[in-house]
Amino acid sequence: MKQAIKITTKNNNKKTPKMHKHYLKSNQDNYKKMIHKLKIKDFPKLPVTVLSGFLGSGKTTLLNYVLNSNHGLKIAVIVNDMSEVNIDARLIKDGFKISRTVPSEKTVDAVVEMQNGFTKLAKERKFDYLIVESSGISEPLPVAETFTFEIDGSIENLKDYTKLDTMVTVVDCSTFLEEYLSGESLKDKEMGVTEEDERSIVDLLVDQIEFSNVILLNKCDLVDKEEIDQIEGLVKHINPDAKILRSTKSVVPLDKILNTGLFDFKKASEHPGWLAELRGTHVPETIEYGIRNFIYRARRPFHSERLNKVIGKGSKVFGGVLRSKGFTWVASTPELIGMWNIAGISMTILNYGYWLADLKKSEYPSLEIQKMIREKWEEPFGDRRQEIVFIGNKMNQELIEKELNNCLLTDKELKQGPEVWKTWADPIALNEEEEIEIDDDGDMNESY
Numbered sequence: 001m002k003q004a005i006k007i008t009t010k011n012n013n014k015k016t017p018k019m020h021k022h023y024l025k026s027n028q029d030n031y032k033k034m035i036h037k038l039k040i041k042d043f044p045k046l047p048v049t050v051l052s053g054f055l056g057s058g059k060t061t062l063l064n065y066v067l068n069s070n071h072g073l074k075i076a077v078i079v080n081d082m083s084e085v086n087i088d089a090r091l092i093k094d095g096f097k098i099s100r101t102v103p104s105e106k107t108v109d110a111v112v113e114m115q116n117g118f119t120k121l122a123k124e125r126k127f128d129y130l131i132v133e134s135s136g137i138s139e140p141l142p143v144a145e146t147f148t149f150e151i152d153g154s155i156e157n158l159k160d161y162t163k164l165d166t167m168v169t170v171v172d173c174s175t176f177l178e179e180y181l182s183g184e185s186l187k188d189k190e191m192g193v194t195e196e197d198e199r200s201i202v203d204l205l206v207d208q209i210e211f212s213n214v215i216l217l218n219k220c221d222l223v224d225k226e227e228i229d230q231i232e233g234l235v236k237h238i239n240p241d242a243k244i245l246r247s248t249k250s251v252v253p254l255d256k257i258l259n260t261g262l263f264d265f266k267k268a269s270e271h272p273g274w275l276a277e278l279r280g281t282h283v284p285e286t287i288e289y290g291i292r293n294f295i296y297r298a299r300r301p302f303h304s305e306r307l308n309k310v311i312g313k314g315s316k317v318f319g320g321v322l323r324s325k326g327f328t329w330v331a332s333t334p335e336l337i338g339m340w341n342i343a344g345i346s347m348t349i350l351n352y353g354y355w356l357a358d359l360k361k362s363e364y365p366s367l368e369i370q371k372m373i374r375e376k377w378e379e380p381f382g383d384r385r386q387e388i389v390f391i392g393n394k395m396n397q398e399l400i401e402k403e404l405n406n407c408l409l410t411d412k413e414l415k416q417g418p419e420v421w422k423t424w425a426d427p428i429a430l431n432e433e434e435e436i437e438i439d440d441d442g443d444m445n446e447s448y
Contacts, residue, residue, distance in 0.1 A: 055136030233291030357382030
């Protein structure tokens with residue numbers, strides 16, 4: 001109590017403690033933020049549409065069509081590479097991952113630089129709308145993050161003056177299936193942001209489709225109806241919530257891409273199509289297009305060697321699978337979540353963190369994530385499970401399920417327990433990144 005009196009007494013000759021100075025500074029910052037909020041309370045936010053899509057899909061053609069149309073809007077346009085933002089894409093998406101390690105801080109220099117430019121433009125109030133055309137190798141999620149990101153220590157942020165209205169992805173129907181099934185990387189085509197850019201083209205295409213409100217199937221005049229139907233069916237499974245439009249030369253009704261009010265960052269980042277399938281919130285509408293889906297589920301772990309042999313059979317088992325994603329449980333690394341992913345002919349099974357059942361209470365994620373995980377909880381294994389979505393055309397569901405069932409531990413193996421399982425050979429090795437390509441003849445090639 002005496003110490004408290006000394007700190008607050010005017011006659012105290014001692015220097016004010018640093019804690020007290022910090023307290024005053026914090027009050028000052030809070031006051032500035034309060035004043036700023038009052039200033040921007042009635043500020044008319046500039047609506048923004050972001051155009052994404054692979055190189056040559058028709059983004060610039062769409063942009064020119066909008067600018068030359070009679071809509072009565074003063075539109076500002078930013079054609080930006082934005083490729084440097086993709087460095088942060090994996091960090092943003094990994095927010096769903098459960099880890100025992102402290103996550104790395106994002107490199108925000110590029111985001112801050114763009115925020116400053118966009119904020120200045122919005123504050124000038126010279127325009128009614130802003131359209132951003134991103135690079136053909138940009139992922140939409142980190143571009144959207146630019147408009148929702150709060151800079152540490154900053155009184156004002158871009159989201160104070162703008163509102164992200166619509167994310168539009170343009171798909172080139174004339175090359176989509178070829179690129180999707182090519183197995184090529186951006187590096188193979190000398191398109192990588194850096195020499196370390198290992199992204200595959202199919203993963204980029206999926207990212208651009210997953211994180212969008214409106215998907216424009218463009219160049220429909222160059223493809224027959226059957227192929228367009230197949231593309232639309234696949235796209236609907238990847239992103240069941242998006243509005244899908246068909247177009248020639250990027251001509252679309254403007255009210256479908258401007259001032260739609262469709263964008264919701266939380267929904268877009270947390271509910272990709274494959275999760276909607278697992279949760280049963282997506283009602284399939286695309287059987288008429290020849291695209292169908294099923295979910296493989298099991299409540300015991302895979303034997304690593306047997307699973308590796310099945311994967312090695314390639315298209316002999318997984319032929320017709322265009323997209324597959326989900327959670328897998330491998331006995332040799334029983335505490336780790338395996339993220340199963342097939343897109344086109346590329347397949348990966350990566351370490352995606354820890355099962356909640358293997359964490360101490362002090363290591364638990366947020367209550368919101370815990371609640372979501374416990375919806376799938378079943379004793380005696382908790383959240384550990386196999387749950388994989390398969391989407392494709394002319395898949396052999398019976399064969400896939402039979403082959404995967406043969407990979408599950410037998411009753412005898414199950415009784416041996418995790419300490420024995422960990423001693424087994426482990427070719428899947430979840431602690432090592434591995435990418436596999438499915439050849440047409442059924443074999444698989446591995447690359448590290």
